[in-house]
Amino acid sequence: MSSYHLWTGPILANYNRMNRWSIDVKNLTKAFGSFIAVDNISFKVHKGEIFGFLGPNGAGKSTTIRMLCGILKPTSGDALVAGLPVSVRSEDIKKVIGYMSQKFTLYTDLTVEENIRFYSGIHRLDHTETEKRMERIIRIAGLEGKEHSLAGELSGGWKQRLSLGCAILHDPDILFLDEPTASVDPAARRDFWDLIYLLSEQGTTVFVTSHYMDEVERTHRLAIMYSGKIIALGRPGKLKEEFCSTSSASLEDVFIEAIEREK
Numbered sequence: 001m002s003s004y005h006l007w008t009g010p011i012l013a014n015y016n017r018m019n020r021w022s023i024d025v026k027n028l029t030k031a032f033g034s035f036i037a038v039d040n041i042s043f044k045v046h047k048g049e050i051f052g053f054l055g056p057n058g059a060g061k062s063t064t065i066r067m068l069c070g071i072l073k074p075t076s077g078d079a080l081v082a083g084l085p086v087s088v089r090s091e092d093i094k095k096v097i098g099y100m101s102q103k104f105t106l107y108t109d110l111t112v113e114e115n116i117r118f119y120s121g122i123h124r125l126d127h128t129e130t131e132k133r134m135e136r137i138i139r140i141a142g143l144e145g146k147e148h149s150l151a152g153e154l155s156g157g158w159k160q161r162l163s164l165g166c167a168i169l170h171d172p173d174i175l176f177l178d179e180p181t182a183s184v185d186p187a188a189r190r191d192f193w194d195l196i197y198l199l200s201e202q203g204t205t206v207f208v209t210s211h212y213m214d215e216v217e218r219t220h221r222l223a224i225m226y227s228g229k230i231i232a233l234g235r236p237g238k239l240k241e242e243f244c245s246t247s248s249a250s251l252e253d254v255f256i257e258a259i260e261r262e263k
């Protein structure tokens, strides 16, 4: 049995005072049959950190996120998310995190407002709180004027905005964003990142995957994942020095070099 299973401390109140790690991953592994999608990875994420996850298609990024969100059970290893072990406390974890999945998962036959209300219900917010947050989320996500549009009829970028709004509705401690800006236009991408910075400044930990190098460049630290393994981890500037011996290299150079070395 993992030592994490023995973790019995009082949850968030003490955790927030005592722990500076939001996420502590130890030897996390996921196998689908004989295929190892996530292969014995370990890393930590600081509170309030913007942590990037970069890697080619199929590297195991979304599978890792789904385990950290308590949606998928690890095959072996474990992780503490907000002090809670994912192997046994997945339901509690879901209360303190926000998750924006790579696929659109909201109700296409509900309007923008109805989707937000639905999420409010899941998080047991009362009527007054829901109305207050509704106004704030619509404003933050830039969805003014689209309140009564069906989610299924929104364009890709607007769907992403609504998904982000629903993911932050309950003020989560940790926010998992899986390719949040795919199909989002450049101006809206900038707005997304302004919001990510704001949330981070307010103490929210943001774990974000992206295939856009300019976005990953803006993270505090990033991990590069390849074939289920983490092959590089550090600040963007440090990784440039480590893999390309110059801070003027691009993260694309780092990405290619890290994968070449691994091959």
Ligand SMILES: Nc1ncnc2c1ncn2[C@@H]1O[C@H](COP(=O)(O)OP(=O)(O)OP(=O)(O)O)[C@@H](O)[C@H]1O
Binding pocket: 032, 037, 055, 056, 057, 058, 059, 060, 061, 062, 063, 064, 102
């Ligand atoms: N439920 C599943 N059953 C079988 N294989 C799976 C399952 N989920 C994911 N995989 C496989 O695990 C590997 C990792 O997938 P994952 O979605 O984590 O990759 P990713 O890094 O998020 O890729 P992308 O950049 O394309 O989103 C892939 O080979 C995928 O086919």
Ligand SMILES: [Mg+2]
Binding pocket: 061, 062, 063, 102, 178
């Ligand atoms: Mg993915």
